[in-house]
Amino acid sequence: MIRSITRQKPMNEIEHLLDGMDRIFIIGCGTCTTMTRTGGAEQVAAMSEDLSSRGKVITGTTVVPVACDNLTADILSEYGSRMNQADALLVMSCAYGVQTIGSQLGQMVVPAQNTLFIGKENAAGQFNESCTQCGTCVIGETGGICPVTACHKGLVNGPCGGTNNGKCEIDSNKDCVWTLIYNRLKELGRLDVMRTYKKPRNHLGEPSPGKFDIPAD
Amino acid sequence: MPSAFKKALDSGKFVVTSEVAPSKGTNLEKMAHHVELLKDKVDAMNVTDHQSSVMRFPSLGGALLVKENGGEPILQMTCRDRNRLALQSDLMMASSRGINNVLCLTGDSVMLGDHKAAKGVFDLDSSQLLAAVRTMKGGKDMAGNDLDGDVNFCAGAIVTPEANPIEPQLIKFEKKIESGAEFIQTQAVYEMDNFKRFMDYARQFDVKILAGIILLTSAGMARFMNKNVAGVMVPQRLIDEMASAPKGGALKKGIEITGRMIAQIKEEGICDGVHIMAIGKEEVVPDIMSAAGLI
Numbered sequence: 001m002i003r004s005i006t007r008q009k010p011m012n013e014i015e016h017l018l019d020g021m022d023r024i025f026i027i028g029c030g031t032c033t034t035m036t037r038t039g040g041a042e043q044v045a046a047m048s049e050d051l052s053s054r055g056k057v058i059t060g061t062t063v064v065p066v067a068c069d070n071l072t073a074d075i076l077s078e079y080g081s082r083m084n085q086a087d088a089l090l091v092m093s094c095a096y097g098v099q100t101i102g103s104q105l106g107q108m109v110v111p112a113q114n115t116l117f118i119g120k121e122n123a124a125g126q127f128n129e130s131c132t133q134c135g136t137c138v139i140g141e142t143g144g145i146c147p148v149t150a151c152h153k154g155l156v157n158g159p160c161g162g163t164n165n166g167k168c169e170i171d172s173n174k175d176c177v178w179t180l181i182y183n184r185l186k187e188l189g190r191l192d193v194m195r196t197y198k199k200p201r202n203h204l205g206e207p208s209p210g211k212f213d214i215p216a217d
Numbered sequence: 218m219p220s221a222f223k224k225a226l227d228s229g230k231f232v233v234t235s236e237v238a239p240s241k242g243t244n245l246e247k248m249a250h251h252v253e254l255l256k257d258k259v260d261a262m263n264v265t266d267h268q269s270s271v272m273r274f275p276s277l278g279g280a281l282l283v284k285e286n287g288g289e290p291i292l293q294m295t296c297r298d299r300n301r302l303a304l305q306s307d308l309m310m311a312s313s314r315g316i317n318n319v320l321c322l323t324g325d326s327v328m329l330g331d332h333k334a335a336k337g338v339f340d341l342d343s344s345q346l347l348a349a350v351r352t353m354k355g356g357k358d359m360a361g362n363d364l365d366g367d368v369n370f371c372a373g374a375i376v377t378p379e380a381n382p383i384e385p386q387l388i389k390f391e392k393k394i395e396s397g398a399e400f401i402q403t404q405a406v407y408e409m410d411n412f413k414r415f416m417d418y419a420r421q422f423d424v425k426i427l428a429g430i431i432l433l434t435s436a437g438m439a440r441f442m443n444k445n446v447a448g449v450m451v452p453q454r455l456i457d458e459m460a461s462a463p464k465g466g467a468l469k470k471g472i473e474i475t476g477r478m479i480a481q482i483k484e485e486g487i488c489d490g491v492h493i494m495a496i497g498k499e500e501v502v503p504d505i506m507s508a509a510g511l512i
Contacts, residue, residue: 152326153339158389160323160342161377161404164447170328182385194385197392200301200345200359 002120004032004094005127006039006113014090015054017110021087024056025079026112027101028063029093036127038113039063039092047092047112059086067097073104083107135205141193143184148201150177156198220317221289222261223371226400226425231483232490233511234291234402234427235502236263237283239274245282248274251499256288258503258512261318263402263492266293270330277307280316291373292316295324300340301349301359308353312368320373320402321346321393344392347372351397373400375429377448378415379408386448387418394422402492404448405431407455409481416488425489428482432495432505433471436460472501476508483509 009017018024026044033039041063048058060082064072076083083089088108091098095115102109119127132149138156139146148154152170159178162169166179185191225232237251255262264279280290292311294304308319323343327335341349349359353368374393380386390401401419406412406428419426431449433439436459439451455474462470479491495502506512 153323153337153342155323155339155342157342157344157392159385161375161380161386162325162447163380163385165381169447170326178385179382182382182388186384191388194388195391197344197348197395200341200349203340 002118003035003127004096005036005116005119005129006033006094007116008038008043008092008113009111011050014110014112018051018056018088018090021108021110022055022057023059023086024051024088024090025059025083025086026051026061026090026092027067027076027097028061029067029091029097030063030065031067031093033067033093033097033113034063044092047090051090059083064093064097067091067093068100070100070104072097072100076101076105133210134201134203135210136202138198138201141196141198142181143188143190143193145177145181145184147177147181150175150180154201156201158194218369220369220371222291222318223399225260226371226489230490231511232425232427233259233493233506234261234263234490235259235493235495235499236265237279237499238265238268238496239276239279241271241273243274245274245279248279248282249286252283252286252288254500255502256283256286258506259493260490261289261291263291263293263320266295266322266324267298267330270297270325270327270332272330272332277311277316280311281314284315289318290316291318291320293320293322294346295322296339296341296343296346297324297327297337300338304341304346305349305353305358308350308370309364309366309368312370313366317369318371318373319350320375321350321398322375343374344389344396347374347393347396347398371399372397373402374398375404376401376419377404378406378412379404379450380448390419391422394424398424400425400427400489402427403429405429405442405446405494407449407451407478409478409487411450413487419488427490427492428488429492429494430475430478430505432475432493432498432501433459434498435467435471468498468501472504472508475505476510479505479509479511483511 026048028039028044044061048061064075088110090110090112091101092112098109098111117129120130121127134148152168163176166176168174168176185194235255237248262283264276266276267273276293280292283290321343327337350370350372356364376390377386401424436456439456442449443451493502
């Protein structure tokens, strides 16, 4: 299962974003930010208490099941008057949810989170970034491990000189993906694909912003 | 026409390169002084490119300064700050001004430097930059368009002989040679037996190898590198030897050790030359060369 991974913004930044807006309605998300404990019921209650102590009036709070779903507006309609009283909606989902709510409700929305990456849960409670949806998938030549994502520099021809004991130069808690790829290909007896020179990547597989329409039948 | 450095590499002589670091700011006096001091002693001088991701005077500007002052520059070029358009245009600029040696590097993460929120580019990697240089030497740009005028470079790359694990590094090393590297300057080596083993492997390739030598300035500096610099391993006996120096004599001891290592590499013909990195102490490079019996 993949999840949108978030980290709460510092309170001084949230206060800055809410500057001049005294009445706040807080919306959490029952999916990703509940699972990652950044925007579930508990965190929404804590935020409500924190903002109250900073002099904000909390007109209401709720946790919607899936903030990024198109049905979110219908679900929120029961809170219409309390949301209308608010100067801003503080949304504790990922940025997909914030944008969904912003486009559906026509009110000022403020994100409480920074959205970090789409994470794959590899062990209980441990998420890793393993795909950045680059549009030009290279993992057929890397043993199914993505260096575009999991190498800090997105290198496709092997490790840089900063790799140290199988870890990355930016953080000794992060694996050097080229050590992982080497080990995987060695196990598979396919180091030949690592030895093959890879041409410069096409960085515009899908020029941003991405757009996709299901073809009509 | 081959560069003076390329001629030195091909001559079979023991080649010596060193490096000069561009300044933080436009005051180039110190750099010019180092160029003056070294230009007639070394075969070429590397000009570093925002070393450790710290923003400085550009390597291209520094290489021009070396050239204008009668030295032979090796332009260091990382892929960290420029995409393929900017890299190719800077290569043309360099070649047009007689800067005809380039060391192609991936580059450190911006997170290691002094502008930590900058965007790291890495449109290309070191092996792809080498291939781009070769393509341009053949009269084309990376998109296959004709270039008006010659682009002339002797291109090089780096390798870390003491990397752990070593195998992925060696695969990359081979790709760099395949992509056109004519010379290799290694990360610092201290344990000659390890380096000889690396050379036993590397000799099979048609590439000139210059052993990287970093001047030790104190026992603490050696310990710091062991802890913090990827692929650098100063053996305990050298740390002890540094620590045994009398007070105020550490630099002299470091020069002695460095000179001794270079002399051994030359006498035993371990590789084709050395690349001396006297980080922040460029003025003692002639002393190191003298201690090594090179001048």
